[in-house]
Amino acid sequence: MARIGITGAGIIGCAAAVQLIERGHDVTVFEKDIAGLPASVGNAGILAVPEIDPLARPDMLFSAPKWLADPLGPLTLRWQDLPALAPWLLAFLMAARPVQVKRSREALLGLMRDALEAHEGLAATAGIAGHMKKSGALTIFDSEAALNAAFAHEQKNAALLGHEVEKLGSAATRARVAALEGNFAGGIFSSGYQTFLDPLALLRSLQDFVRQRGRLVDAEVARVTQRADSVHIVTTDGESEPFDKVVIASGVWSRHLVRSLGLNVLLETERGYNTTFTDPAVTLELPVFFSEHGFVATPLKNALRVGGAVELAKPETPANFARAAAMRQKMRRYVPSLPESGGSEWMGRRPSTPDSIPVISLHPTDPRIAMAFGHGHLGLTLSAITGRSIVSLLEAGEQEHLAPFSIRRFQ
Numbered sequence: 001m002a003r004i005g006i007t008g009a010g011i012i013g014c015a016a017a018v019q020l021i022e023r024g025h026d027v028t029v030f031e032k033d034i035a036g037l038p039a040s041v042g043n044a045g046i047l048a049v050p051e052i053d054p055l056a057r058p059d060m061l062f063s064a065p066k067w068l069a070d071p072l073g074p075l076t077l078r079w080q081d082l083p084a085l086a087p088w089l090l091a092f093l094m095a096a097r098p099v100q101v102k103r104s105r106e107a108l109l110g111l112m113r114d115a116l117e118a119h120e121g122l123a124a125t126a127g128i129a130g131h132m133k134k135s136g137a138l139t140i141f142d143s144e145a146a147l148n149a150a151f152a153h154e155q156k157n158a159a160l161l162g163h164e165v166e167k168l169g170s171a172a173t174r175a176r177v178a179a180l181e182g183n184f185a186g187g188i189f190s191s192g193y194q195t196f197l198d199p200l201a202l203l204r205s206l207q208d209f210v211r212q213r214g215r216l217v218d219a220e221v222a223r224v225t226q227r228a229d230s231v232h233i234v235t236t237d238g239e240s241e242p243f244d245k246v247v248i249a250s251g252v253w254s255r256h257l258v259r260s261l262g263l264n265v266l267l268e269t270e271r272g273y274n275t276t277f278t279d280p281a282v283t284l285e286l287p288v289f290f291s292e293h294g295f296v297a298t299p300l301k302n303a304l305r306v307g308g309a310v311e312l313a314k315p316e317t318p319a320n321f322a323r324a325a326a327m328r329q330k331m332r333r334y335v336p337s338l339p340e341s342g343g344s345e346w347m348g349r350r351p352s353t354p355d356s357i358p359v360i361s362l363h364p365t366d367p368r369i370a371m372a373f374g375h376g377h378l379g380l381t382l383s384a385i386t387g388r389s390i391v392s393l394l395e396a397g398e399q400e401h402l403a404p405f406s407i408r409r410f411q
């Protein structure tokens with residue numbers, strides 16, 4: 001049994017905490033914004049097992065100039081933040097090389113194979129049930145060419161992961177989701193997706209488990225310091241607490257803690273926006289991705305959430321909620337019954353690495369310190385398997401199958 005301190009009570013920190021507590025460790029989680037709504041609660045609520053393709057790819061770079069031309073489109077860059085983002089952007093361009101795309105796909109595939117089973121285990125440990133729905137998901141396409149190209153690719157991914165995909169014409173797509181009315185070529189149904197019906201309730205349940213069986217401390221971590229016999233977590237109010245081991249799991253803010261330990265990391269925010277309609281008059285039978293427009297609509301418990309897209313910006317740059325409005329407007333082309341007002345808008349920060357591979361790693365020279373961040377678009381999906389991997393890193397040391405996720409790649 002070890003005394004373990006964790007920085008950050010988002011979905012990654014909590015998934016690690018719950019599984020470490022289950023193994024008998026004495027766990028304390030520090031959270032700077034206990035009532036906050038980070039990425040871990042405002043996300044689209046989708047277990048996205050089929051998504052093994054990294055974001056940096058040749059086809060993505062090909063589409064980027066068109067997207068960047070529309071300030072409210074699927075991808076935007078806050079140009080005033082360009083100097084701060086430049087090293088990450090450069091590494092992102094390099095990550096689009098076919099050799100790196102292959103490496104990232106293989107790494108993500110390895111995690112995705114166990115992602116669902118890990119979530120089932122996490123829920124059983126935390127005493128949570130009925131929070132996931134075997135919904136599958138639909139992706140709709142405006143053009144036949146895009147539909148056919150995506151279907152060929154999705155079939156390959158489905159064969160690797162063992163789920164089903166179906167290509168549907170527009171009438172068959174409408175038969176699955178009655179509210180879809182607009183003009184589009186068709187869709188792909190994938191059984192590999194599931195829905196977390198209430199991401200906020202899920203996080204709060206995990207936090208409650210930590211409160212009851214460990215400690216959840218309302219404090220901001222200023223730094224992590226290494227001593228001969230312990231690792232200290234030092235908070236901004238000057239408290240310093242010794243631990244046997246420490247896990248850094250603070251989303252994008254992990255970069256400050258990691259850098260203060262003398263390590264390099266490229267971690268920036270891909271910010272996303274959405275609107276949540278509570279008790280909406282219109283709802284969908286399952287999540288619908290509007291992939292050519294970069295957003296998704298998810299039916300949650302008593303709510304419909306519409307959003308997504310990527311805004312590359314510094315974490316602290318003010319939000320631009322016109323992006324949330326633009327996605328609602330686009331969705332009305334397909335679902336005219338979507339209300340024009342009444343939803344609540346949100347902006348969240350995906351903590352992203354340039355190669356789309358999270359950092360799930362021990363400190364290269366101090367195995368008392370583990371790191372779990374950089375899950376980008378997939379942190380909810382990968383939270384349980386990340387927590388399980390952190391348990392095995394802290395208990396058994398470095399492992400070959402986790403080598404692709406090492407922080408060493410940034411040193």
Ligand SMILES: Cc1cc2nc3c(=O)[nH]c(=O)nc-3n(C[C@H](O)[C@H](O)[C@H](O)COP(=O)(O)OP(=O)(O)OC[C@H]3O[C@@H](n4cnc5c(N)ncnc54)[C@H](O)[C@@H]3O)c2cc1C
Nearest residue numbers: 008010011012032040043044046221251272378379380381
């Ligand atoms: C619009 C959008 C849609 C998404 N949809 C999905 C989806 O459908 N499926 C999916 O799998 N993923 C999705 N994601 C991604 C997913 O939400 C994130 O990858 C995930 O939430 C990251 O979790 P995290 O715990 O690393 O970070 P966070 O959620 O950011 O949590 C980090 C926590 O650490 C705390 N913290 C930070 N610094 C300190 C400090 N110094 N001291 C103490 N506490 C600190 C923060 O307050 C925060 O609570 C989506 C993201 C967005 C933005």
